[in-house]
Amino acid sequence: MSRLLTAACALLLLSGAAACSTTPSAPLLEPHSERSGPAGPVPAGLERYYGQQLNWGPCADYATSSADRTAFQDRALECARLQVPLDHAHPEGRQISIGVLRKPATDPDQRIGSLLMNPGGPGASGMSAAASLGPALQNTPLGTRFDQVGFDPRGIGASEPAVRCLTDQEWDADRLDSDADPSPEGTAETEREVREYSGKCAQRTGTDVLAHVGTRDVVQDMDVLRSALGDPKLTYLGYSYGTRIGSAYAERYPGNVRAMILDGAIDPSQDAIDEQVLQGAGFQRAFDSFARWCTERRDCALGADPARATAAFQRLARPLLAEPVPAGDRKLSYTDATTAVIQALYAQNMWPALNTGLEELARGRGTVLLTLADSYYGRDADGTYSNITDAFNAVRCVDDPRVTDRNVLREADRRYREAAPFLDDGLPANSAMDMCSFWPVPVTGEAEQPSVSGLPPLLVISTTGDPATPYDAGVHLAEALRARLLTFEGTQHTAFLQGDSCVDQAGIDYLTELELPAEGTRCT
CATH class of the missing domain: 3.40.50.1820 (Alpha/Beta hydrolase fold, catalytic domain)
Known part of the structure; x- marks a missing residue:
């Protein structure tokens, strides 16, 4: 999910x-x-x-x-x-x-x-x-x-x-499921899962809290x-x-x-779709800057040519869609690998760790990248999660207008892949609705010029x-x-x-x- x-x-x-x-x-x-x-x-x-x-x-x-x-x-x-x-x-x-x-x-x-x-x-x-x-x-x-x-x-x-939707164990399981299948069956399964997530948020937090x-x-x-x-x-x-x-x-x-x-x-x-696409373009620019820094190093996991860095990352990450790799006593999924890169692109002082993680991934291991992804999701070493992701979802689902038109969603996914090709999984654009489409309380915010x-x-x-x-x-x-x-x-x-x-x-x-x-x- x-x-x-x-x-x-x-x-x-x-x-x-x-x-x-x-x-x-x-x-x-x-x-x-x-x-x-x-x-x-x-x-x-x-x-x-x-x-x-x-x-x-x-x-x-x-x-x-x-x-x-x-x-x-x-x-x-x-x-x-x-x-x-x-x-x-x-x-x-x-x-x-x-x-x-x-x-x-x-x-x-x-x-x-x-x-x-x-x-x-x-x-x-x-x-x-x-x-x-x-x-x-x-x-x-x-x-x-x-x-x-x-x-x-x-x-x-x-x-x-506090907003709570998933247990620690449920979050670990969720991160192994990349939900990349764009087929009608895959779309239906994704939407079943996000509908279930929304229901758990309502049950475990309360709709009165979620509404406010x-x-x-x-x-x-x-x-x-x-x-x-x-x-x-x-x-x-x-x-x-x-x-x-x-x-x-x-x-x-x-x-x-x-x-x-x-x-x-x-x-x-700015509406939520334009914001997401522009953010994707921003992460691509940051990835390209990382690639220029990395390819000047003799140990760069992406090779020596920054123009080929996106393709090099895709070759490392896309196989994880079919088979996650070992990461200690856990596994690194495609979702976690891409999340780890996003996490590291927030600040240049994380670029050395990102390169180390990509080198490790090339050897079939995912410990470093999983640690970066854990930081993004607020997972402590003892396996407990903060509620940062549940809260993120809850706030965004009441702050931003909802998009339920499948043609709009498919086009948004296509635009995002075009803006951030390093995050393109190589599969057709997806039209699955996200959890906000099934959120149990109405939107209270709107995009408008102050x-x-x-x-x-x-x-x-x-x-x-x-x-x-x-x-x-x-x-x-x-x-x-x-x-x-x-x-x-x-x-x-x-x-x-x-x-x-x-x-x-x-x-x-x-x-x-x-x-x-x-x-x-x-x-x-």
């Missing part, structure tokens, strides 16, 4: 900023209760949420992965649960909780406020992102002057209830959090899908915005060779929001706080002093 993923997850990979060690020298933050809100405008009927008390304490119990269990031991971090209504239109109804992690500003006298952040996905943990970025920001103006705040959007990570996990609801939670933290206006850093959250917040609450950096933009006016007035100046960062969120999407978002565009020339997904001093200084100056970089600024 590999067609569960309608597009590659567009998330920030914090591989360069991971915090894997505790900081015993930091002062221990004692558990305490804090009522800092309400701050700023409060919608009628939501007063008790906007002015709620937050009970801060250690973060260890909020961990949902092995990496979190290490990072959340940091004594400088504190965590709390924000209560929000499941349905903001009916605040007297069911409550749910949002996991929140905070690293307080180290210079309280110079404190500006809170810097809320979201790393994308949809489905990635903002709590994990804030913990990972904390050490890198410690001695910067962002660390000294802002409380760094990460939250897990509703249904995700430590937030409760979309971006529309997340931005309302974020405004509650802004107020409960005591910030009259929001300062926000959003990566990838986090830019969709940011632009939706800006449209709904323009007067509540202080500053926003939107890095790795999703074009809010129409916003009363916004302060925002900063959009777009990377020329971004594989997951193509450069032009950032250009379009900046135009729609009348924001300043900062261009980074590179091949990676997102750029801010990832080591480029030009990008980092521009972003820090903007967030702290509200000073935008000069029009047309490009960082290389």
Whole structure:
């Protein structure tokens, strides 16, 4: 049932900023209760949420992965649960909780406020992102002057209830099924499986929760959090899908915005098919860049000619459709092999591992590539999965209009293969509907050009060779929001706080002093 993923997850990979060690020298933050809100405008009927008390304490119990269990031991971090209504239109109804992690500003006298952040996905943990970025920001103006705040959007990570569709064992089994058969029988089998998946999501999560996990609801939670933290206006850093959250917040609450950096933009006016095809083209460009890097090495698994790299990869990967190869006590499928490549194309520091994995695949083994794919799916070494993929599917199925016309689906598959030939399995285009066609709750989002007035100046960062969120999407978002565009020339997904001093200084100056970089600024 590999067609569960309608597009590659567009998330920030914090591989360069991971915090894997505790900081015993930091002062221990004692558990305490804090009522800092309400701050700023409060919608009628939501007063008790906007002015709620937050009970801060250690973060260890909020961990949902092995990496979190290490990072959340940091004594400088504190965590709390924000209560929000499941349905903001009916605040007297069911409550749910949002996991929140905070690293307080180290210079309280110079404190500006809170810097809320979201790393994308949809489905990635903002709590994990804030913990990972904390050490890198410690001695910067962002660390000294802002409380760094990460939250897990509703249904995700430590937030409760969490979206859950498949068990760990079911995910392992699913990844071995590539669902590549385009015949009527194969299409029927694929659709039976995705219909079953949708049913399990409804059964294990609840349709009331699934109906309210979309971006529309997340931005309302974020405004509650802004107020409960005591910030009259929001300062926000959003990566990838986090830019969709940011632009939706800006449209709904323009007067509540202080500053926003939107890095790795999703074009809010683009339909899901065009977005997927353009993303495929982006990954092909990144694959071609990897191929040029690889073919200059004597040990390149794809040979010596970058023009033949796509065909070389196809020769390595396509046999997996018929027979997965051993990978320790598991097996590497075609789905996992292509997912591993996508994972590695997010950042150049993963290219050596990708080449090693392809060399291993040429010898009939798949351990390295399976490890890369596990990272993409949020699978820990102990076999447990985060809910990132289930949450990704749940959010996309309520955010994006559904496509059920088989001719449109077949043409979309053909266009995707043309845009990303390294991912072409060599079989005819497929017209099978995905799980969103059978989703048990209606769509709550729509693709539209933002129409916003009363916004302060925002900063959009777009990377020329971004594989997951193509450069032009950032250009379009900046135009729609009348924001300043900062261009980074590179091949990676997102750029801010990832080591480029030009990008980092521009972003820090903007967030702290509200000073935008000069029009047309490009960082290389």
